[in-house]
Amino acid sequence: MMVSQLDEQIDMEEKLMPRPRRKLVVLICKRCKHRWVPRMKSPIVCPACHSPYWNKPASSGKRSKGKHQ
DSSP: OOHHHHHHHHHHHHHHSOOOOOOOOOEEOTTTOOEEOOSSSSOSSOTTTOOTTTTSOOOOSOOOOTTOO
């Protein structure tokens, strides 16, 4: 085989070989249950509900009574 034929064969093998799959990270908002693939490592807010507490579960709804009992 000539050098150019070898280069062509290698090029074809590279094209036919499957590329390794990248794992996508999917984040879930614990407030509104929205799922998304983040653009950055640690998002500031949920893109759907805009909550800055997207990674913390919502409270159970029990609040202190305060002044109005």
